Amino acid sequence: MWEKNNSIYDVKEIRTRTTCYLGVGAIDKVDPIMEALSDMGHRRVLVVSGRSSYRTCWGKVLKAFEKHGVSYVHYDRITPNPTVDSVDEAAQMAREFGATAVVAIGGGSPIDSAKSAAILMEYPDKTARDLYELKFSPKKAAPVVAINLTHGTGTEVDRFAVVSIPEKEYKPAIAYDCIYPLFAIDDPSLMTGLPEDQTRYVSVDALNHVIEACTTVAASPYSILLAKETVRLIAKYLPKALRDPKDLEARYYLLYASMIAGVAFDNGLLHYTHALEHPLSAVKPELPHGLGLAMIVPGVVKNIYPARPEVLADVLSPIIPGLEGTPEEALGAAEALEEWLFSVGVTQKLSDQGFGEEHVSKLVHLAKTTPSLDTLLSLAPVTATDQVIEDIYRCSLKPLKASAAVRG
Template identity: 60%
Template sequence: MWEKDIDINEVREIRSRTLVYFGVGAINKISDICKDLKAKGITKLVVVTGHGAYKKTGAWDHVTKAFAENGITYVHYDKVTPNPNTHHVNEAAKMAADFGAQAMLAIGGGSAIDAGKSVAILMKNPGHTAEELYEFKFTPTEAAPIIAINLTHGTGSEANRFAVVSIEEKNFKPAIAYDCIYPLYSIDDPALMTGLAENQTRYVSIDAVNHVVEASTTKVTSPYAIDLAVAVVKLVNEYLPVALKDPTNLEARYFLAYAALIAGISFDNGMLHYTHALEHPLSGVNPHLTHGLGLAMLLPAVIKNIYPAKPATLADVLAPIVPGLTGCACEAEKAAQGVEKWLFSVGSTHKLEDEGFKSSDVDKLVDLAFNTPSLGGLLGIAPTEATKEAVRTIYTESLKPYNK
């Protein structure tokens, strides 16, 4: 049905440039990656991680062994937090420059990978800062080679050209997208993901669903982005409950990781709009807010807004989680309430009020959505006109649940 929403005369870009080693045991490919780096004359790396997952998952043992076998030396920046900020990037970039690092290896979820991508840009653009990068004061065309070992099934950053880093002093959480930050190599090993906590499992997978709901409905989407979206929602609906019940189930982790990977490729082609543009102010104001939870709280109201503009596409994409949609624009309320019911069924029951946001905060959030660098570009490709009133309505309707 979604084919009805495609203008066949619009020329779109189809992107997928990273070599991803995917599957149980893929971490062993780090040895081949290090051999290739050495053959290219790259023997000094900066490693960017969070505080502990790189070790707890077992990834670090494989990495350090491969480094030793191939004569690779490194410096290690391990201070990245969820919702990384420009200070992390600047500190890691200085460490890389002082060491003379030639490439960047990130180990972690989207936060570590996005911070690492930003470090890789600064490595090739000395004299610039992360603040300048994320306020678009220069346009990079080069970055140091990027290798990503992904430890979550959510962002898709291991296979696309996007990165997000906050400028905390301004409550800004901008996104960048440059061809130079496609990773050279990435590893997606589901066996490294079995230790994800229940909430991490829940919210990274909800992140993937949001990626494709948005990517399939922008003004610049493509059949490729939509086709991937249909697959992603089906897979998350089927395997997220399994992983929540049995975190060690490798089949569930495999297909959730695959869903997240192709979701990342989907929005690399279709881009994003309301949900991410409106979530970034939430976690810009509250850096401790889990990104996927922020998205979950906004998604039903976004569905209500956009469904009349893309009913055929959304009926197909949402079919596994909201059965019975026919593609009529009149179904916006049903679709929004159905998505909220599904979110609640997988344990995502919080709304904005539960996370401390009040109706008095809405005007500030609206201003940030329109004033944060890069977010205007996302709002500009939303399928409906992204007026301040429309954005205010989405925030307001996200304060409390639709389903009482």
Template identity: 60%
Template sequence: MWEESVNINEVKEIRVKTTVFLGVGAIDKMDFIAQELAHKGVKSVLCVTGGGSYKRTGAWDHVQKACAAHGIKIALYDKVTPNPTTDSIDEAAALGRDNGASAVICIGGGSPIDAGKSAAVLLANPGKTAEELYTGAFAPDKAAPIVVINLTHGTGSEANRFAVATITRLNYKPAIAFECLYPWYSIDDPALMASLPAKQTRYVSIDAVNHSIEAATSKATNPFAILLAGECIRLVARWLPAAEENPGDLTARYFLAYAALLAGVSFDNGLLHYTHALEHPLSAVKPELAHGLGLAMIVPAVVELIYPSSAPVLAQILEPIVPGLKGIPAEAHAAASGVEQWLESVNVPEKLTAEGFGEGDIARLVELTQTTPSLGLLLSMAPVDATPERIETIYRVSMKTLD
């Protein structure tokens, strides 16, 4: 259906660059990866992680054993928080430098992965800071080799060139994208994800769905991005309820991890636009806000806005969660309401007011979309021009349930 809208004379980039080991038991590949690092002359690595999941899942034991077997020392930085900050990235990089680290192993979800990627850039670019990296003061062309052990199924950061961090003093949460940020190897082992709490399971899966919706509808999209987006949404629709019912269902975790991987590659090709650009100010202002929840509260309004310009694509990829769409502009509200109803069905009914946002916050949020580095690029990819008035409307509509 959407094929008719493709301009075959417009050249697109198709990107797949990271080797990802996907499957139960993939963590055992850590020995091979450590061997490869040793062959490259790596004698010390910086391990970037946070919380305690790196230990609870057993991932840390595998890393220690593999590195010891191949004569690699580890400097452990385990202070990364959700929505990582440039200050913590600087701390991690300093620890790595002090210990002669020449590679980075990231263990965790999107926050430790993005922080680790960023620290890898700083290790390869002495004298630079994370704030300089995230304000665009320099554009790196090199980073220390990056290895990812992914503990969630949402961000797709284990297979793409993106990272995100918050500059706390400015309430900025920019994204960066550089070729050197592609991980060398990544591990997606469903057994490491079985202990994800129910809320986090929902939020990270919703993140993957948002990646898909945006990547498939941006000005930069291509047929590959659309194909992957549709499959991601199909898999999440099928397997998220199973993972909620039985958190230890490794088949469900496998396909959710695969879905998130597809979405990560999809937006590596198609980029992102409205939903992520408008969520970043939310979690920059309120760092305790889960990224996936922020996205969930905004996406129905975004779908309603962009549907007329992207109806054939959205009708096709949303079919698993909003069946029966015909791909005509007039059904924009029905599509948005359908997305909202699906979110409610997976126990994420919240709106912005439930998280403490009100009318008085809208002007500041709109301002942050205009001033935060990198968000202008995301907004320029939107299929409908991202004027401040439209951004304001999305925030306002997202305060309450759609009529």
């Protein structure tokens, strides 16, 4: 395949709304990026990260800061499934320091939090709860630089961010043009230390992005094209990364797949899987987002396949060969997708995480009432009735074949 003739060490400049640097050694681009920020007058920045992963590139970031006269304040308390309180704290830190730009270092949680803080830096009279309860529509944000440390979210090149409101068990999403990162760095050498489960879960996140982006009512030939290539690359390179975490070629193509998946859903948008996962990890914040998606996507495919059989048969062909694109294949396609997920080590279902039949009505309510999730549900290729949402949750409690045997 063409990948063998593409040098992963040749850092490429890929332009979406963000200028993204992709390749082994892309972290070195932090130097000209900081030069550009300094030249634009942004010499005080807020750094947003988790507690430790930022250290994989911190030396080079500090060197670039020092070289170009950029001073910083560092908020390093972002956790998985970050909260509005952390965003408010980071934004307040930025305002007190006089920061005018944001450097995010990490995966989806730090980058999404950084995007959110970047908005609040321009709207000092607003809070993160105002932002995520959709009480205002921002038109501006401080410039964001995203140094990405996982191959899953695509947030380094899109306009989306997700943050939880814990007391309401809400996990809304926002999407504004003003939070496209100005620059992004996608360097696979920063990801060889990802734990095995995280490698699985972030790749499944990218897979879900395109299963949704190619089947929404907003899907286009472009989102379908990107979806098929994303699935092909994940099918080929995820097993390789699991066998050898230091395989830079595997990390490169999983990272590229994640990036184009981000572009795909930036265009085609999302629907059921993300709308129904967000209540899961809002109720249970320790649940990894990618695992939540993996547990419910077979149920989603079962329900939407009859509405988009030709598209899904084509897009999923790298992991489910032999589909003919007929509505009658829906259950078989869903079961085959679940079998593939099990084959790469993602074997849990909702019951393994403590969810049962007694939780379904609450999850349906959250999916229908959490700010922004109604928009995602409105984009689904089949109408998001309570009955459909309930069915997706119920058939995600146990493996599909086991559930079918019980129903039988």
